[in-house]
Amino acid sequence: VENNNDKELVKLLNEFHYADIAEILDELDLDDSIYVIKLLDSETTSDILTELDEDTREKVLKNLSAKEIAEEVEELDTDDAADIIAELPEERQEEVISKIEDEEHREEITELLKYQDDTAGGLMAKELVKVYETWTVAGCLRRIRGQAKEVTRVHSIYVVNKEEKLIGRLSLKDLIVAKNDQKIADIAKDNVDFVNVIDDVEDVAKVMAKYDLEAIPVVDDSQTLLGRITIDDIVDVLKEEAEKDYQLAAGITQDVDSDDSIIELTRARLPWLFLGLIGGVGAFVIMEGFQEAFNQYAVLFFFTPLIAAMAGNVGVQSSAIIVQGLANDDIKGSINRRLLKEMSLATLNGIILAAFLFLFVWIYIGEIDKAIAISTSLVAVIIIAGLIGTFVPLFLDKRGIDPAIATGPFITTSNDILGILLYFWIAKLILGI
Amino acid sequence: VENNNDKELVKLLNEFHYADIAEILDELDLDDSIYVIKLLDSETTSDILTELDEDTREKVLKNLSAKEIAEEVEELDTDDAADIIAELPEERQEEVISKIEDEEHREEITELLKYQDDTAGGLMAKELVKVYETWTVAGCLRRIRGQAKEVTRVHSIYVVNKEEKLIGRLSLKDLIVAKNDQKIADIAKDNVDFVNVIDDVEDVAKVMAKYDLEAIPVVDDSQTLLGRITIDDIVDVLKEEAEKDYQLAAGITQDVDSDDSIIELTRARLPWLFLGLIGGVGAFVIMEGFQEAFNQYAVLFFFTPLIAAMAGNVGVQSSAIIVQGLANDDIKGSINRRLLKEMSLATLNGIILAAFLFLFVWIYIGEIDKAIAISTSLVAVIIIAGLIGTFVPLFLDKRGIDPAIATGPFITTSNDILGILLYFWIAKLILGI
Secondary structure, eight states: OOOOOHHHHHHEEEEEEETHHHHHHHHSOOOHHHHHHSSSOEEEEEHHHHHHSSSHHHHHHHTTTTHHHHHHHHHHHHHHHHHHHHHHOOOHHHHHTTTOOOOOHHHHHHHHSSOOTTBBHOOBSSSEEETTTTHHHHHHHHHHHHHHTTSSSSOEEEETTTTTTTEEEOOOOHHHHTTOOHHHHOOOOOOOOETTTBBHHHHHHHHHHHTSSSEEEEOTOBBBBBEEEHHHHHHHHHHHHHHHHHHTTTTTSSSTTTTOOOHHHHHHHHHHHHHHHHHHHHHHHHHHHHHTGGGGGGGGGGGGHHHHHHHHHHHHHHHHHHHHHHHHOOSSOOHHHHHHHHHHHHHHHHHHHHHHHHHHHHHHHHHHHHHHHHHHHHHHHHHHHHHHHHHHHHHHHTSSSOOGGGGGGGHHHHHHHHHHHHHHHHHHHHHOO | OSSHHHHHHHHHHTSSOHHHHHHHHHSSHHHHHHHHHHHSSSSHHHHHHHHSSSHHHHHHHHOOOHHHHHHHHSSSOOHHHHHHTTTSSSHHHHHHTTTTHHHEEEEEEHHHTOOOOBBBBHHHHSOOOEEEESHHHHHHHHHHHHHHTTTTOOOOEEEETOBEEEEEOOOOHHHSSSOOOOOHHHHHHHHOEEEEESSHHHHHHHHHHHOOSEEEEEEEOBBBEEHHHHHHHHHHHHHHHHHOOOOOOOOOOOOOOOOOOOHHHHHHHHHHHHHHHHHHHHHHHHHHHHTTTTTTGGGGGGGHHHHHHHHHHHHHHHHHHHHHHTTTTTTOOHHHHHHHHHHHHHHHHHHHHHHHHHHHHHHHOHHHHHHHHHHHHHHHHHHHHHHHHHHHHHHHTTTTTGGGGTTTTHHHHHHHHHHHHHHHHHHHHHHTT
């Protein structure tokens, strides 16, 4: 398909959705991608650009002139345009912005670039349909016909007073159902949800998911309407959040995916493995320290992987439930009540598991004192592991640190060491060494 | 607030959003919740019901008569209504349905109940705005005023031919911008995305997220328009999916949250812990088997927790990346290429980590042959763990099994055992025992 016959190719590609073309380009090599992008008109390619992988987009943009990027950006909604420009190196940003011909578009994009990535301001677009409370329905419909051409989808119509402050909302449906001579102020709904421009995107996502909103207006501290956020952007935020938490739980930092280079993947994975290595060395030092004491009881050493695995698993289970509860705002009440509950739960699970282990050791080794020592330690280790798994994320959250880092290797490693230490202490006590 | 003064309470609650009231009721005890629900009118309470926790809702519904539930259901959109009825025991389902007064609503709900929960049919609602291609814009607007009153939000207007087959779509905006005497067939867009009623909800979510859709029509095999799915339902699907995967990775089955009872939490957590226990016993048996051979090298046993931890961590990291790649449809190309990449990655990470371990053992214990044996085994263990973590989810996915179960305790436990076995084998070989 690639080499000749441009016309055929354009015809073929025009039948695809831009998201599909972006997927194809992600797979092609760079020269071919740029060739295709230069071939298609900027209306299609601008949408393709927004859907490309970040890495591919960076490479493609490097090969386009500032003028060409400005043309692409001109076709996009302000939020997507600002996102693309924000990815460019700083000198290029200014160059591209200066080449945008539409003055209003240029000013809006410049405004959006000022907001932090992870705030409502960084997510919002300037495109929205705004009406003044003093207009009539008929006048409003006339003007909306004008405004709406720029807005791809009309979610809500926002009603403002003459100081541009948000005072209500309307749906297109309300307008169509209303009589022509009614005043906007009379049919507008005044219970309008909104977020502040500096709100965290995760909070915006929570509000929109909770109230099933498809778009939400963004205001500043004086309630002036600045822009709007739509649910499709929130879907992306939710997916990214979920992926980030999932990766942290698996011991992967940075937002990597399976197609990234080996160097990038190493940078994301090695630090956590190194943590595990330190933990393993710690376990070695502990075991060596108990070597003399347990000279007669070498068999006890063979249970350390079991103890470490149980401590790690219980810790990850309890921390995962807390992290998820925190993300859903489900965690209310005192930390002490949570700890008490986890303690009962861990005790119950611990006793059931220890009963099996007791039977195994008793039957297999045939020494009841060892069986008692090992299974009692297991109960204690499970309880402590559960409490640590519960406490650490709650503590981090109170301190304003993302509790998700407490899951995965962090909790496993600390629980491994503590579990093994506890195991030998208790066994020593019970066996009277 | 609770005991007296109903009027005050109703007034107060009416100022809250139904999602907020639901949150309050989740915290109240059962009697008070039912009291509040009977106090408010069914328009509000029906929305509250949909937002309640599943457990709370089950209890509340048990305390309402079939007639009362039917009244609540009557106020809801068909998708929410069907979801609530589906949660009832079977005999009650029929009783409630027979008490629904609106015949059309009753029939639509009965139809929706036939579809599986995890298919497009189980998620769709019957409420949609449908126009025939032969209508004019003016006639269309007139009829939409009628239809739209039943539909809370108009996302898209679906265009059908006289056999009720989906042939295109329109937005309200298109209608408003068009001239009154134009034919629908002339202004409708014919590139309409749709899903089949038996499609999996996860696939529906992928399509909607990829193409940034806010609603998608659902058709049967003969392209007949059956219903529509909106993005807010997809947001819920995405959140549930992410939570399920996250919990599986942490070793928790069933959809539990931190407020569930200790019995429910035990049922979700104990099986995975038991798996870990079996793994630990396996590790014990392996170590015991090598006891005689390594009589002179007792120090080697002290590194088993380190080996097990590294095997587990590497396995979880690589499986998590594959599981995520599969969820995003990012995994293309052959399994062999993936395995080759993971092998290079694991070798690189393994060598770096082994170098540190070598130095530690050499300096701390002072015997170079042991240092070589331990660090060489570590590299081998990391490579094998990475390959297993990559292969197992890919294999499960090929077999049509959810690859997410391969992360967490499953991969950790099997890698623990294999890692320890490999470690002793290689050490034995190198030390020439």
